[in-house]
Amino acid sequence: MTSTSAQPGRRSASMKDVAARAGVSVKTVSNVINGAHVGAATRERVQRAIADLGYRPNISARNLRRGRTGILALAVSEVDVPYFAELARLIVDTAEEHGYTILIDQTGGDPKREQYVIDGMGARLVDGIVFSPVAMDHLDIARRVDTTPLVLLGERVSAGTADHVAIDNVSAARTATAHLAGQGRRRIAAIGTQPSYEQSTSSMRESGYRAALKDAGLPVEESLIVSARQYHRRDGAEAAAYLTELENPPDALFCFNDTLALGAMRTLYDRGYRIPEDVAVVGFDDIDDGRYNVPSLTTISPDKAGIARSALRLLLDRIAAVDSPPREVTVSHELRVRESSGAGPRRHR
Amino acid sequence: MTSTSAQPGRRSASMKDVAARAGVSVKTVSNVINGAHVGAATRERVQRAIADLGYRPNISARNLRRGRTGILALAVSEVDVPYFAELARLIVDTAEEHGYTILIDQTGGDPKREQYVIDGMGARLVDGIVFSPVAMDHLDIARRVDTTPLVLLGERVSAGTADHVAIDNVSAARTATAHLAGQGRRRIAAIGTQPSYEQSTSSMRESGYRAALKDAGLPVEESLIVSARQYHRRDGAEAAAYLTELENPPDALFCFNDTLALGAMRTLYDRGYRIPEDVAVVGFDDIDDGRYNVPSLTTISPDKAGIARSALRLLLDRIAAVDSPPREVTVSHELRVRESSGAGPRRHR
DNA sequence: CGTGGGACTTCCATCGATGTAGTAATCGAT
DNA sequence: ATCGATTACTACATCGATGGAAGTCCCACG
Numbered sequence: 001m002t003s004t005s006a007q008p009g010r011r012s013a014s015m016k017d018v019a020a021r022a023g024v025s026v027k028t029v030s031n032v033i034n035g036a037h038v039g040a041a042t043r044e045r046v047q048r049a050i051a052d053l054g055y056r057p058n059i060s061a062r063n064l065r066r067g068r069t070g071i072l073a074l075a076v077s078e079v080d081v082p083y084f085a086e087l088a089r090l091i092v093d094t095a096e097e098h099g100y101t102i103l104i105d106q107t108g109g110d111p112k113r114e115q116y117v118i119d120g121m122g123a124r125l126v127d128g129i130v131f132s133p134v135a136m137d138h139l140d141i142a143r144r145v146d147t148t149p150l151v152l153l154g155e156r157v158s159a160g161t162a163d164h165v166a167i168d169n170v171s172a173a174r175t176a177t178a179h180l181a182g183q184g185r186r187r188i189a190a191i192g193t194q195p196s197y198e199q200s201t202s203s204m205r206e207s208g209y210r211a212a213l214k215d216a217g218l219p220v221e222e223s224l225i226v227s228a229r230q231y232h233r234r235d236g237a238e239a240a241a242y243l244t245e246l247e248n249p250p251d252a253l254f255c256f257n258d259t260l261a262l263g264a265m266r267t268l269y270d271r272g273y274r275i276p277e278d279v280a281v282v283g284f285d286d287i288d289d290g291r292y293n294v295p296s297l298t299t300i301s302p303d304k305a306g307i308a309r310s311a312l313r314l315l316l317d318r319i320a321a322v323d324s325p326p327r328e329v330t331v332s333h334e335l336r337v338r339e340s341s342g343a344g345p346r347r348h349r
Numbered sequence: 350m351t352s353t354s355a356q357p358g359r360r361s362a363s364m365k366d367v368a369a370r371a372g373v374s375v376k377t378v379s380n381v382i383n384g385a386h387v388g389a390a391t392r393e394r395v396q397r398a399i400a401d402l403g404y405r406p407n408i409s410a411r412n413l414r415r416g417r418t419g420i421l422a423l424a425v426s427e428v429d430v431p432y433f434a435e436l437a438r439l440i441v442d443t444a445e446e447h448g449y450t451i452l453i454d455q456t457g458g459d460p461k462r463e464q465y466v467i468d469g470m471g472a473r474l475v476d477g478i479v480f481s482p483v484a485m486d487h488l489d490i491a492r493r494v495d496t497t498p499l500v501l502l503g504e505r506v507s508a509g510t511a512d513h514v515a516i517d518n519v520s521a522a523r524t525a526t527a528h529l530a531g532q533g534r535r536r537i538a539a540i541g542t543q544p545s546y547e548q549s550t551s552s553m554r555e556s557g558y559r560a561a562l563k564d565a566g567l568p569v570e571e572s573l574i575v576s577a578r579q580y581h582r583r584d585g586a587e588a589a590a591y592l593t594e595l596e597n598p599p600d601a602l603f604c605f606n607d608t609l610a611l612g613a614m615r616t617l618y619d620r621g622y623r624i625p626e627d628v629a630v631v632g633f634d635d636i637d638d639g640r641y642n643v644p645s646l647t648t649i650s651p652d653k654a655g656i657a658r659s660a661l662r663l664l665l666d667r668i669a670a671v672d673s674p675p676r677e678v679t680v681s682h683e684l685r686v687r688e689s690s691g692a693g694p695r696r697h698r
Numbered sequence: 699c700g701t702g703g704g705a706c707t708t709c710c711a712t713c714g715a716t717g718t719a720g721t722a723a724t725c726g727a728t
Numbered sequence: 729a730t731c732g733a734t735t736a737c738t739a740c741a742t743c744g745a746t747g748g749a750a751g752t753c754c755c756a757c758g
Contacts, residue, residue, distance in 0.1 A: 012473070012496075014714055025738045030716060039736060054494065059472040060418060061714035063409035064743050071420075071452065078438055080637075085434035089427055092455050101474070103420065103452045106441050123408040124361070125450070145403065147361075233641045266641045288429075289638050292582045292615045363744055374708045379746060388706060410744035413713050 013053040022049035033057065072315065073126040075105040075117045077134050081231070082259060082287040084132070087153075090308035091130060098316060100127070109134035109230075120148035128315040137197040149318040151311050155201045160326035163314040167302045167333040169201055173208025174215070175335050176282045176300050177254050181216035183342055185252035185280055188213065189224040191239040191264060192231060192256025205256045205284070224250050228260055236263025244271050251279055252341075258283035258290045258299055265293070265340065281340040295339035306331040362402040371398035382406065421664065422475040424454040424466040426483050430580070431608060431636040433481070436502075439657035440479060447665060449476070458483035458579075469497035477664040486546040498667040500660050504550045509675035512663040516651045516682040518550055522557025523564070524684050525631045525649050526603050530565035532691055534601035534629055537562065538573040540588040540613060541580060541605025554605045554633070573599055577609055585612025593620050600628055601690075607632035607639045607648055614642070614689065630689040644688035655680040 019026045022045045031038050032046040049055070063069045074091055076084045092102045103126060107113040114136045116122065117129060128149035133141070141152070142161040151163045180188050190209045194202040206225070213220050226242060228235040236255060243250055244267070255261035261283030265275055273279050275295050283290055283299040290297030310329040318324065368375045371394045380387050381395040398404070412418045423440055425433045441451045452475060456462040463485045465471065466478060477498035482490070490501070491510040500512045529537050539558045543551040555574070562569050575591060577584040585604060592599055593616070604610035610632030614624055622628050624644050632639055632648040639646030659678045667673065 015716095016714080026714090027716075027739085028737060031737085034716085037735070042736080056469070057472050058413070058714050059474045060409050060412035061743090062472075062716080064407070064413050064714080064745090065716050067743075069409060079428070079441065080431070080434040080438040082429070082431070082434070085429040085431070085437075088434075088453070089429040089455065092428065092453050096455075101452055101454070103450055104437070104441050105450070106438065106445075120405070123406050123411075125408045233637065237641070262638075263641055266643060269643045288582065289611075292586070292612055294615060294618045294643060364746095365744080375744090376709080376746075377707060380707085383746085386705070391706080407744050410713090411746080413715090413744080414746050416713075 013055040014058065015055070017053055018046065018049045018055045021053060022046045068127050068319075069125060070100055071103050071126045072100045072312075073103050073105050073117070073121055073129045073131075075107055075114075075121075075129060075131045077107050077109040077132070079104055079106060082289055083257065083285045086287060087304055087308060090305055091311065094308045094312050098312060100312075107134065111135040115140070118144045118146065118150065120146035124148075128319050130311050130315060138199060139197075147322065149315055149322065151315045151318070153307065153311060155199060155204070160328060163318055163326050163328075165307055165310045165314065165329045165331060166201075167300075167307075167331050169204035170208040170211070172284070172300045172302075172333045173205040173254070173256075174212040175208075176284065177209045177212030178215060179298070179335055179337065180252040180254060180280055180282060180341060181212060181218060183252075183276075183280060186218060187221070187224060187248065187250040188218065188252040188254060189226065189243050189250035190254050190256070191226045191228060191236060191243075191260050193225055193227045194229075195227065202256055209254055228256070231257045231260055233259050233263030233266070236260030236265075237267045238263075240264035240267035241271075244268070244273070249279075253279060253281045255281065255283050258285045258287045258297060261297055261299070261340070262289060262293060265295075265297075275340055276342040280342055283340075286336055291338070293340075298338045298341035299336050300333055301336045302333045303331045362404040363407065364404070366402055367395065367398045367404045370402060371395045417476045417668075418474060419449055420452050420475045421449045421661075422452050422454050422466070422470055422478045422480075424456055424463075424470075424478060424480045426456050426458040426481070428453055428455060431638055432606065432634045435636060436653055436657060439654055440660065443657045443661050447661060449661075456483065460484040464489070467493045467495065467499065469495035473497075477668050479660050479664060487548060488546075496671065498664055498671065500664045500667070502656065502660060504548060504553070509677060512667055512675050512677075514656055514659045514663065514678045514680060515550075516649075516656075516680050518553035519557040519560070521633070521649045521651075521682045522554040522603070522605075523561040524557075525633065526558045526561030527564060528647070528684055528686065529601040529603060529629055529631060529690060530561060530567060532601075532625075532629060535567060536570070536573060536597070536599040537567065537601040537603060538575065538592050538599035539603050539605070540575045540585060540592075540609050541577045542574055543576055543578075551605055558603055577605070580606045580609055582608050582612030582615070585609030585614075586616045587612075589613035589616035590620075593617070593622070598628075602628060602630045604630065604632050607634045607636045607646060610646055610648070610689070611638060611642060614644075614646075624689055625691040629691055632689075635685055640687070642689075647687045647690035648685050649682055650685045651682045652680045 015026045015029045018029045024042060029046055032043050072095055074088060079085055079088055095102045114133055117131055118141055130151050132153040138161055154166055177188060192202055193206050196202055210220055226239040228239055253264055255264055261281050265281055268275055268279055275281055283297050286299045286301035290299055310331055314327060364375045364378045367378045373391060378395055381392050421444055423437060428434055428437055444451045463482055466480055467490055479500050481502040487510055503515055526537060541551055542555050545551055559569055575588040577588055602613055604613055610630050614630055617624055617628055624630055632646050635648045635650035639648055659680055663676060
């Protein structure tokens with residue numbers, strides 16, 4: 001009684017209010033909204049009532065009834081890592097095309113938080129999860145009891161325990177390293193190994209690196225293989241510092257991602273090395289930074305849009321059919337040769 | 350009858366199931382979960398039942414009842430823009446500390462999508478919105494009818510129409526430009542103006558730039574003021590290309606953000622200009638890329654963590670008290686002088 | 699021994715939208 | 729005029745959790 005029609009009052013309008021105003025039942029309002037058969041005149045009346053009251057459906061109620069939320073989670077260690085930022089952008093856009101919204105969870109690589117992710121993120125808040133694990137290995141994931149649809153990014157798990165999207169990391173790393181060897185480089189260092197399990201991304205890249213050296217008839221020198229705690233610029237800079245201090249420094253670097261490479265190049269520059277004349281550098285991920293860097297960075301370019309598309313397709317399929325067998329999707333990649341490994345003449349200096 | 354205790358069956362357990370298994374009422378289970386007074390023995394029994402069934406509360410139901418969702422939206426044009434990526438990271442972390450999850454909306458700067466954001470994002474899906482507008486001006490925002498708590502980032506709106514967090518853009522731009530003038534630069538260009546309304550971020554930076562030139566007794570030369578459609582590396586590169594082709598090119602660039610500056614520096618390098626000897630460059634935002642770039646980028650460093658913290662505080666306060674008057678928070682910033690404007694000797698070449 | 703008050707616990711209504719079943723009205727065909 | 733088939737709509741139960749009122753039990757106190 002206290003509220004006039006125009007004034008929305010404190011509480012926002014519900015279907016009941018709309019129904020009352022249009023003189024129909026609540027269900028009819030629901031039908032109008034969901035596009036069921038409703039007479040033209042009635043529909044008209046209901047729509048006017050909706051507009052008048054500024055009615056908007058309550059998502060929580062709808063979700064409760066439908067048993068889904070329309071929200072998917074993207075769980076990565078840090079969203080401001082350029083690779084993840086670019087991927088997040090694509091995934092958010094792709095999800096939107098499918099009527100889903102993306103919620104971001106940042107694990108920081110913390111095992112507890114990653115466990116929380118594979119346990120379905122606490123409450124039934126999301127319909128599915130796209131997850132790029134750092135600390136969890138495929139055994140942890142095989143052990144999981146939660147049934148929230150889950151798609152893994154970025155590593156190849158042999159026995160399918162979950163849906164999974166990745167590029168062929170071994171082959172990509174091999175291509176990158178072979179490219180350096182093909183340029184006549186003989187002491188090719190690797191930056192970015194991690195004390196991780198066998199199927200991890202870093203292990204795959206390392207084995208591609210080793211394979212390429214062998215292909216090229218080059219010896220594997222363990223002192224040229226450097227680990228990185230994280231994959232940030234700082235870690236690349238530190239690794240490069242270590243390498244330049246070796247008695248016999250490398251003439252090329254294969255970095256397991258672009259930020260490591262950018263950090264390493266900064267150190268090389270500071271210490272007077274010319275790139276690529278003295279040291280050639282190849283990265284991995286093809287982030288935007290590398291394209292504009294001086295020198296521009298040669299890198300492995302994964303089909304990021306393909307990763308986003310595949311991940312969502314797998315996830316939506318699984319939401320539709322929880323029991324189907326897990327699938328593996330391998331997305332293409334290519335080597336983008338730029339200045340840091342000697343593409344074209346450096347223009348000045 | 351068909352389900353044994355261990356087998357979770359198809360549908361996941363609800364409070365009713367837990368209650369039945371523990372031999373108590375549903376409300377008692379609720380009380381256990383929400384930490385109300387419950388006898389020790391009963392609590393014990395309920396907790397065992399919860400563990401046995403792997404029960405987890407249904408968020409939708411809880412939200413329906415409580416009238417909130419525990420989700421906040423972060424709406425930006427593109428999450429892979431480094432500044433937004435870094436901000437997103439901080440906001441996600443800060444929100445988590447307050448028990449909220451962040452959902453990402455990418456507007457792409459599209460007016461329709463931005464309108465959708467200030468209209469509360471469709472359904473009552475989020476409890477509040479942190480929004481960095483591109484196309485919407487303060488008039489659009491003043492016109493809004495939706496009441497979803499909203500905090501604006503990144504521009505100063507004179508008459509408080511909404512809560513708002515920003516740095517003092519005029520003063521920051523003035524400091525940056527003054528720094529270049531102080532280095533003896535006489536032809537200082539600006540990159541990044543936009544055909545926008547008066548209170549927009551780009552307008553504020555432009556007016557700071559003009560003020561600093563005036564302070565330094567330098568003429569404002571309109572041909573040295575270049576617009577940028579977006580704030581990406583590409584746009585900076587194009588602007589720099591234009592500037593170097595002038596009859597009388599600039600000896601310094603003040604770029605309205607760091608990515609513009611990085612793109613511009615790439616072009617300068619390609620055309621044989623030395624930085625900072627021939628052209629000094631200053632950016633804005635202090636993104637990680639700039640610190641490791643060669644040369645490292647002098648920039649205005651806004652207190653990003655402070656922005657994240659303030660934005661969330663304003664938003665949570667508003668959620669608690671919808672009717673309180675809008676507040677403006679100004680966050681600090683500082684000039685970080687690095688190599689691109691002549692800090693320290695460049696070490697090689 | 700009766701009683702008042704904690705301390706727990708249960709019962710019931712409720713949040714807002716939707717599925718199901720059922721009623722009323724309309725139409726074409728017989 | 730009658731019947732079955734549509735069509736258009738309504739009434740009601742329901743999803744799962746929570747707030748509030750009411751009930752039960754036990755024990756101390758007069």
